[in-house]
Amino acid sequence: DVVMTQTPVSLSLAIGQPASISCKSSQSLLGTSGKTFLNWILQRPGQSPKRLIYQVSKLYSEVPDRFSGSGSETEFTLKISRVEAEDLGVYYCWQGTHFPHTFGAGTKLELK
Amino acid sequence: EVQLVESGGGLVQPGRSLKLSCVASGFTFNNYWMTWIRQAPGKGLEWVASITNTGGSTYYPDSVKGRFTISRDNAKSTLYLQMNSLRSEDTATYYCTRVAGGYWGQGVMVTVSS
Numbered sequence: 001d002v003v004m005t006q007t008p009v010s011l012s013l014a015i016g017q018p019a020s021i022s023c024k025s026s027q028s029l030l031g032t033s034g035k036t037f038l039n040w041i042l043q044r045p046g047q048s049p050k051r052l053i054y055q056v057s058k059l060y061s062e063v064p065d066r067f068s069g070s071g072s073e074t075e076f077t078l079k080i081s082r083v084e085a086e087d088l089g090v091y092y093c094w095q096g097t098h099f100p101h102t103f104g105a106g107t108k109l110e111l112k
Numbered sequence: 113e114v115q116l117v118e119s120g121g122g123l124v125q126p127g128r129s130l131k132l133s134c135v136a137s138g139f140t141f142n143n144y145w146m147t148w149i150r151q152a153p154g155k156g157l158e159w160v161a162s163i164t165n166t167g168g169s170t171y172y173p174d175s176v177k178g179r180f181t182i183s184r185d186n187a188k189s190t191l192y193l194q195m196n197s198l199r200s201e202d203t204a205t206y207y208c209t210r211v212a213g214g215y216w217g218q219g220v221m222v223t224v225s226s
Binding site for chain 2: 001039041048049050051052054060092094096099100101102103104105106
């Protein structure tokens with residue numbers, strides 16, 4: 001199974017500060033289609049997960065452009081240019097290239 | 113607007129069965145693969161099962177293979193998860209998802225306990 005390793009486990013940031021979360025996979029997530037199925041989601045407290053980014057760097061339409069995703073093969077990064085209050089929660093990376101699909105353990109973003 | 117509404121959760125004894133349903137709306141259901149993902153209380157996310165748009169193929173992790181069955185009724189725009197031989201470690205909130213597009217339901221809680 002592909003192991004997804006997220007760091008850091010938690011982040012405590014003030015509003016307006018940048019954030020960066022790393023996600024590393026134990027094998028390449030480049031699929032035979034030429035696409036890399038690496039996704040990012042955010043789970044706010046008490047809510048179901050919400051979509052953020054798909055295929056490494058593509059933002060869903062409602063996601064603010066202060067979010068960005070980058071990376072390739074086995075190393076990926078989610079960045080928030082300036083954290084806002086609504087960004088708090090747990091961020092998960094997950095891969096849909098290989099079965100079984102697997103998730104990172106999550107990064108909890110707290111506001112300082 | 114895409115909506116995924118799960119139902120069928122509850123408290124069940126170890127070894128018993130439970131069937132979850134997910135009614136989909138706002139999109140052409142039979143065009144999309146569907147997936148169940150679960151989250152144990154206070155824990156991370158775990159992929160549980162996926163099914164192709166026609167229902168012709170299904171996929172499971174080893175943790176549920178042989179006990180859980182994913183199925184769909186495209187005429188009813190409904191996804192199912194039949195869970196047999198339930199264990200305490202199956203206690204979780206189960207989410208119905210459409211991975212393409214990143215849509216998640218609100219989740220349904222399943223508690224396996226005597």
